[in-house]
Amino acid sequence: MDALRVLPFLGLALWMVPLLWPLGPGPEGLPPGTGADTAPGMTTADALRYIFGVWLLLILSAAVLWRRTGDLPGPGEPVDPAAPAEGGG
Amino acid sequence: MVSLNQLVIVCLTYVAGLFIVAFAAERAALRGHGDWLLRSPLVYTLSLSIYCTAWTFYGAVGYAARSGLEYVTIYLGPSLIMVAWWWLLRRLVRIGRAQRVTSIADLISSRFGKSNLLAIVVTTMAVIGVTPYIALQLQSVTLSLSIFAVSEAPADGAVPDLGSSALWVAVGLALFTVLFGTRNLNVNERHHGVVIAVAVEAVVKLVALLAVGIFVVWGLAGGIENTLARIDASDIGQWRVDGSRWAALTILAAAAFVCLPRMFQVMVVENDDERHLQIASWAFPLYLMLMSLFVVPIAVTGLDLLPPGSNPDLFVLSLPLSEGQNGLAMLSFLGGFSSATSMVIVATLALSTMVSNHIVMPIFLAVRQGGASQSGDVRNVVILARRLSILLIIGLGYSYYRASGGSGALAAIGLISFGGVAQFLPALLGGIFWRGATRAGALSGLATGFALWMFTMLLPSFGEGVALSAGIFAEGVLGLGWLRPQALFGIEGLDPTVHAVVWSLSLNALVFGLVSIFTFPDPVERLQGAQFVNVLDHSRPTRSWTASVAGSEELMIMAQRILGAREAQVFFRHWAQRQGGAGTLPEPTPDFVQALERELAGAVGAATAHAMVAQIVGGASVSVQDLLAVADESAQMLEYSSQLEAKSRELVETAAQLRAANEKLTQLSLQKDNFLSQISHELRTPMTSIRSFSEILRDTDRLSAEDKTRYASIIHTEALRLTRLLDDLLDLSVLENGQVTLNLARCTLGDVLDHAVTTAQTGATRPLTIERDPAEENLGFLTDPDRLAQVFINLVTNAQKYCVSAAPRLRISTARHDGWIDVIFLDNGAGIAPQDRALVFEKFTRLMRTGDAGDGAGLGLSICREIMTRLGGHIDLVEGGDGTAFRVRLPAGQAEAPKARVGDMQRVG
Numbered sequence: 001m002d003a004l005r006v007l008p009f010l011g012l013a014l015w016m017v018p019l020l021w022p023l024g025p026g027p028e029g030l031p032p033g034t035g036a037d038t039a040p041g042m043t044t045a046d047a048l049r050y051i052f053g054v055w056l057l058l059i060l061s062a063a064v065l066w067r068r069t070g071d072l073p074g075p076g077e078p079v080d081p082a083a084p085a086e087g088g089g
Numbered sequence: 090m091v092s093l094n095q096l097v098i099v100c101l102t103y104v105a106g107l108f109i110v111a112f113a114a115e116r117a118a119l120r121g122h123g124d125w126l127l128r129s130p131l132v133y134t135l136s137l138s139i140y141c142t143a144w145t146f147y148g149a150v151g152y153a154a155r156s157g158l159e160y161v162t163i164y165l166g167p168s169l170i171m172v173a174w175w176w177l178l179r180r181l182v183r184i185g186r187a188q189r190v191t192s193i194a195d196l197i198s199s200r201f202g203k204s205n206l207l208a209i210v211v212t213t214m215a216v217i218g219v220t221p222y223i224a225l226q227l228q229s230v231t232l233s234l235s236i237f238a239v240s241e242a243p244a245d246g247a248v249p250d251l252g253s254s255a256l257w258v259a260v261g262l263a264l265f266t267v268l269f270g271t272r273n274l275n276v277n278e279r280h281h282g283v284v285i286a287v288a289v290e291a292v293v294k295l296v297a298l299l300a301v302g303i304f305v306v307w308g309l310a311g312g313i314e315n316t317l318a319r320i321d322a323s324d325i326g327q328w329r330v331d332g333s334r335w336a337a338l339t340i341l342a343a344a345a346f347v348c349l350p351r352m353f354q355v356m357v358v359e360n361d362d363e364r365h366l367q368i369a370s371w372a373f374p375l376y377l378m379l380m381s382l383f384v385v386p387i388a389v390t391g392l393d394l395l396p397p398g399s400n401p402d403l404f405v406l407s408l409p410l411s412e413g414q415n416g417l418a419m420l421s422f423l424g425g426f427s428s429a430t431s432m433v434i435v436a437t438l439a440l441s442t443m444v445s446n447h448i449v450m451p452i453f454l455a456v457r458q459g460g461a462s463q464s465g466d467v468r469n470v471v472i473l474a475r476r477l478s479i480l481l482i483i484g485l486g487y488s489y490y491r492a493s494g495g496s497g498a499l500a501a502i503g504l505i506s507f508g509g510v511a512q513f514l515p516a517l518l519g520g521i522f523w524r525g526a527t528r529a530g531a532l533s534g535l536a537t538g539f540a541l542w543m544f545t546m547l548l549p550s551f552g553e554g555v556a557l558s559a560g561i562f563a564e565g566v567l568g569l570g571w572l573r574p575q576a577l578f579g580i581e582g583l584d585p586t587v588h589a590v591v592w593s594l595s596l597n598a599l600v601f602g603l604v605s606i607f608t609f610p611d612p613v614e615r616l617q618g619a620q621f622v623n624v625l626d627h628s629r630p631t632r633s634w635t636a637s638v639a640g641s642e643e644l645m646i647m648a649q650r651i652l653g654a655r656e657a658q659v660f661f662r663h664w665a666q667r668q669g670g671a672g673t674l675p676e677p678t679p680d681f682v683q684a685l686e687r688e689l690a691g692a693v694g695a696a697t698a699h700a701m702v703a704q705i706v707g708g709a710s711v712s713v714q715d716l717l718a719v720a721d722e723s724a725q726m727l728e729y730s731s732q733l734e735a736k737s738r739e740l741v742e743t744a745a746q747l748r749a750a751n752e753k754l755t756q757l758s759l760q761k762d763n764f765l766s767q768i769s770h771e772l773r774t775p776m777t778s779i780r781s782f783s784e785i786l787r788d789t790d791r792l793s794a795e796d797k798t799r800y801a802s803i804i805h806t807e808a809l810r811l812t813r814l815l816d817d818l819l820d821l822s823v824l825e826n827g828q829v830t831l832n833l834a835r836c837t838l839g840d841v842l843d844h845a846v847t848t849a850q851t852g853a854t855r856p857l858t859i860e861r862d863p864a865e866e867n868l869g870f871l872t873d874p875d876r877l878a879q880v881f882i883n884l885v886t887n888a889q890k891y892c893v894s895a896a897p898r899l900r901i902s903t904a905r906h907d908g909w910i911d912v913i914f915l916d917n918g919a920g921i922a923p924q925d926r927a928l929v930f931e932k933f934t935r936l937m938r939t940g941d942a943g944d945g946a947g948l949g950l951s952i953c954r955e956i957m958t959r960l961g962g963h964i965d966l967v968e969g970g971d972g973t974a975f976r977v978r979l980p981a982g983q984a985e986a987p988k989a990r991v992g993d994m995q996r997v998g
Contacts, residue, residue: 008173014166015339018158019332028122045317046386047328049160055168055378062172069367 004065007058014054018047096422103423104265104430110286110289111282118281120389127666128361130368136284136355137373138291140346141168141380142222142432143229144503146294146425149381149908153388157325163503163978164381166342168374174366177347178356180521183624184367185357189686192443194511200520200621201528203256208447210532211513214539215350215443216482218509219436221547223486225502226262226429228403231255231820236406251299259487265430266437266483274873284359295379296426297304301405302383303419306388309408316386323389337587341504344511344594350439351432424878433483441478449474462995471651505585508546508593510537517600519605524618526601529608534601538593545589638776641674651689733869753927760931764947771814777809817948821932824955831873831959838903838912841874845881849889857889858898865903867911872979875955882965883949884914884975892972894916908984910979916972930954 092121107884127664145163170177189198194215320326346352355945399407405425409417443880453470515534519526610618641661648657663686664675677683686702737930782800786792791798804905825830846859888899896915904911932951950964957964957977967974 005177008169008176011169012174014918015169016336018328018330018335021328043321043322044157044323044326044328044385048317048320051161051165052378052382055165057373058168058172058380059371059375063375066367066371 001060002067003032004069007061007065011054011058014057018051021047093234093237096234096419099419099423100426103426104227106235107286107289114285115282122443130362132284132288132370133355133360133362133365134292134369134372134376136359136367137352138295138376138380139287139290139355139431139435140349141294141377141428142503143226143425143429144222144299145380146428147229147233147402147405148225148821149384150388150391150404151400153325153384154392154401156320156405157218157327157329157581158385159334159338160384161381162338163342163588164377167340167341168377170343171344171370171373174370178366178664179363180364180624181347181353181357182360184521184621185360186363187624191446192439193348193517194443196353196357197513197520198447198842199529200518200614200617201526201531202617204528205960207449207528207532207535208443210535212440212443216440216485216575216936217539217961218506218512218542219350220438220482220485220489220506221502222507223433223436223483223507224490225506226360227255227486228427228431228502229373229425229488231257232400233406233422234258236403236410237422250695255490256487259490262433263480263483264432266434266479277346283434283438284355287355288927290431291376292451293427294424294583295376297420297427298380298383298405300385301409301421301424303413304412305387305408306383308420309390309412316389318542319745320385320389321392321459323392325389325392327903331587333582334586337503337584340594341507341511341586341590344514344822345507348513349436349507349635350443350510351436354435354439354442365816369416371551380547389614425764437479437482440477440482444475444478444481445471449478461559470981471757495937502550505546508542508586509539511594512597514544514594515601519598519601520618521621521624522891523605524622525605526618527605527610527634528614530601530605534597534603537600538597541593541596542589545585545592549585569577595985601660632866641676642963644682645674647702648685648689660685708773719723723885728783756928757931760941760997764932768814772811775811779807779811817929818951819946824952824959831876831961833871834874835868835869836872836874837861838868838870838910841878842866842881842901842912844874845878846885848878849882849885853889855889855897857885859885859897860898860900862902868903868905870910870979872960872983877960877979878957880977881912881955884977887949888916888918892916894918894972905981910981912977912979913967913974914977915967915974918972920971920973921966928965930964 146348149160149163152163184190188199189194190199194208194211196206197211201207212439306316310319380782387404387408388401389397391408395404395407395411406418406421409415409421450471453474507833516526516531519534520531527900583741645657648660651657652660661675664681668675668678668681682702689702782804786797786800786804801828846861850859852859885899888897892899896917898917900912900913900915902915904913930950930953932948952965960979962977962979964975964977967976
């Protein structure tokens with residue numbers, strides 16, 4: 001349950017990491033194909049890997065938590081008194 | 090090559106297919122089939138995908154081609170929100186369910202005391218905020234059509250007019266939505282048809298985008314590694330995302346994800362089961378991730394392969410087209426078309442619900458006097474209102490599209506829309522987490538944020554010189570430098586989007602908080618605030634119709650007008666059967682009325698339905714009046730229960746009195762029996778002796794004169810005794826009937842006592858010592874001296890007769906207090922047993938005594954009591970002391986100052 005609560009904050013923190021990355025130089029003045037070799041910045045491919053990696057991690061964790069916690073939100077779940085009538089609407 | 094006509098045919102076929110799917114879904118839902126699919130978490134997750142509009146489909150690639158990875162922020166925010174479902178969405182869904190919320194405007198107005206003003210403000214803001222978004226869809230469909238048109242056009246470049254095609258798309262979408270969105274009236278119940286159609290469209294757009302992505306990565310770029318290498322080699326190969334934009338856009342997207350009316354519709358209103366949220370918490374981020382997975386490769390490949398100057402927003406279409414993949418291009422077009430149509434359908438649906446429920450219906454009901462009791466079918470009005478709202482909203486979108494020139498990048502337009510709806514966030518979050526939030530705070534916060542958004546985002550988006558002059562951009566409003574739309578308060582150099590988001594949201598929240606702190610919520614706000622903030626603690630809907638006074642007929646009449654005659658009858662019959670009744674009208678139980686209100690809420694909105702039902706039922710527990718009614722009711726109940734208590738106390742007392750009376754009656758009955766035998770005996774004894782002696786006198790001739798005299802005197806004595814007895818009885822009867830006449834005269838107590846003592850002691854056989862204090866007795870007053878003397882004589886005689894002491898003594902003392910004169914007769918006898926005390930004054934009572942019992946008839950004290958009552962006083966038995974103490978109480982009002990009379994203790998032997 002605590003993991004469920006903490007997970008979004010973990011995701012937020014991980015996704016805000018790119019704020020720390022150095023900005024690469026602009027496209028002008030850079031010969032095509034040499035950017036990755038000369039600039040110290042992050043390449044887009046690495047950034048992609050990182051961001052989608054975090055994404056995948058979050059999805060998997062959420063799925064695992066869903067499996068683990070099961071029907072946890074059950075208690076206090078409201079029972080709809082008019083549920084059988086809905087079909088007639 | 091795909092011709093425009095082919096494209097139109099494919100589109101129409103696709104739309105027809107959607108119609109069939111939606112129709113089938115509604116039929117299935119109507120029959121109760123297919124719940125496993127209609128209410129499945131899969132469909133719920135897919136319906137959330139209306140977040141991914143044409144902006145995602147086309148615009149994300151364009152965004153990526155222009156700004157690199159920044160586009161991904163638009164999907165990171167919602168992913169975080171979904172993962173954080175435990176914190177926010179769970180509450181929202183619970184509230185939505187408990188309060189029967191139909192839209193975000195409904196939620197906010199409901200939280201802040203069901204304020205219609207607030208609902209109108211939120212609705213207006215939502216319409217204005219979403220308008221650019223609808224324009225965005227028009228633009229994207231138009232653009233995508235233009236690609237086919239260009240590729241079809243002859244070399245001389247006779248491109249068809251794009252403006253007219255946008256109009257046709259707008260008209261088509263409007264028609265589509267009117268047909269699709271107002272097919273049935275019920276919003277509160279789930280829109281199964283729409284939801285299924287949206288889910289299908291979600292699959293189509295995902296498949297289309299994935300297909301293009303796979304084609305690009307494996308077909309054009311030659312695998313993942315090559316693609317990554319190509320990415321790094323491209324213009325966007327470096328991480329160049331501005332940190333402030335990264336953070337601001339993530340937050341903005343997260344806010345918009347919650348606040349967008351269409352997202353609220355599918356996420357909260359259409360939610361069937363809270364548990365779906367948790368599944369969507371990983372499934373929806375997965376969907377978003379898949380949607381954005383191939384964006385960068387497509388953008389990079391497009392930049393590489395397509396001629397410079399191609400619109401990057403259309404890479405998704407133009408790449409397959411340029412490679413001759415017509416089928417893929419068609420699929421891709423359908424994907425974009427799906428994204429646009431599903432968004433427009435749900436968005437206009439949500440907005441038109443808000444407009445009709447919060448603006449049109451209240452006005453209509455206010456104009457048509459009589460509220461719920463008016464005649465006529467309200468349904469037509471609602472449907473008409475909704476259709477007009479749809480036309481209005483799409484018309485606004487088209488106008489915006491024309492006004493903004495259709496030139497802005499898709500992403501920029503989308504962000505403007507996001508910025509607008511994100512202004513709801515402070516009020517929303519404040520409303521569900523902070524009980525202190527007030528309506529005034531929400532209104533002023535919303536107004537502040539919205540004004541800033543208009544000034545810094547919406548109006549500048551039309552370009553310089555359209556809505557705001559170039560002068561204002563450069564020098565600010567009225568030449569005030571700190572009022573420049575893109576450099577508020579003189580802070581320059583910020584990205585315009587970040588600038589707008591930061592200022593509008595932060596000032597919005599600040600004003601909201603400050604005003605909330607300094608204003609006080611009214612009772613309904615407090616109640617709603619508590620219910621919203623504590624929704625997880627008591628998740629049962631707290632409102633319930635308390636009264637069963639509603640007439641089923643009245644409810645039926647109202648329901649028929651709103652739901653339609655047939656539907657209403659079906660609904661009522663269903664409930665009647667459910668309650669086990671034989672007729673067609675169910676009992677108006679709280680459950681039933683609540684279900685009916687839900688049903689009506691779908692047609693006319695929760696607030697209106699509530700008001701209408703309240704008119705007939707007469708009060709649930711949420712408005713001030715209702716609260717007052719509740720308070721009244723409890724006060725009444727309190728009063729009622731105290732009345733009950735008093736009554737039951739009374740009853741207990743009465744029962745005790747009855748018991749006592751019964752006891753007395755039983756005793757009296759016994760006494761009467763005793764008396765009758767006694768009186769017969771009393772009468773017979775003298776009668777017998779009178780008869781015997783008179784017979785002797787008559788029949789015996791030789792009687793001596795002495796004997797004759799003796800017998801005659803015996804007869805005389807007995808006759809006297811009889812006379813006395815009869816006199817007593819007569820006297821008592823006269824006294825009891827109130828026929829006695831009093832001979833009032835002025836006398837002194839001492840004289841009356843003297844007379845009484847003398848009379849009583851005349852002829853007495855036993856000696857009785859009487860102690861008196863003449864000084865005390867020197868009281869003059871007005872009374873009937875003979876009657877009073879009769880009482881005193883009786884008391885003295887009683888003492889003489891019944892005092893068992895060896896030396897009988899009677900003390901007569903007199904006291905004055907509180908307006909009374911008490912004369913107490915205390916003897917030194919054995920006293921009267923407690924069980925006999927209640928009876929001494931009753932008629933025919935003769936206490937079992939030793940001594941000469943049977944001498945009297947037992948009427949003396951009864952006569953005394955009657956006399957005293959006539960004289961305005963009373964006589965009673967005083968407790969305590971050794972002997973018997975009778976107290977004769979006389980009213981002292983008639984007493985006079987004592988005369989000068991000297992004397993000391995007088996002993997009468």
